[in-house]
Amino acid sequence: MDVSRLEQEVQRLSREELAAFREWFVWYDSEEWDRQIEDDALSGRLDALASEALAAHEAGKTREL
Numbered sequence: 001m002d003v004s005r006l007e008q009e010v011q012r013l014s015r016e017e018l019a020a021f022r023e024w025f026v027w028y029d030s031e032e033w034d035r036q037i038e039d040d041a042l043s044g045r046l047d048a049l050a051s052e053a054l055a056a057h058e059a060g061k062t063r064e065l
C-alpha cells in the first residue's frame with residue numbers, strides 16, 4: 001500500500017476508529033524510535049556523542065537537573 005492510499009483510508013475512518021488508530025500509532029512510533037535508538041547504540045553510532053557529553057561533564061560544563 002502506498003502512502004497516498006493509506007492517507008485516503010485514514011480519512012475514511014470514523015472518529016472512534018481514528019482515535020483508536022492514533023493511540024496505536026503513538027505506541028507504534030514510540031516502539032520504532034526505541035528500536036532505532038537501541039540499534040544506533042549497539043552499532044556505535046552514538047559513541048561520539050556519548051564521549052562528547054562525558055568530556056563536557058568532566059570539564060564542569062554540565063549541571064544537575
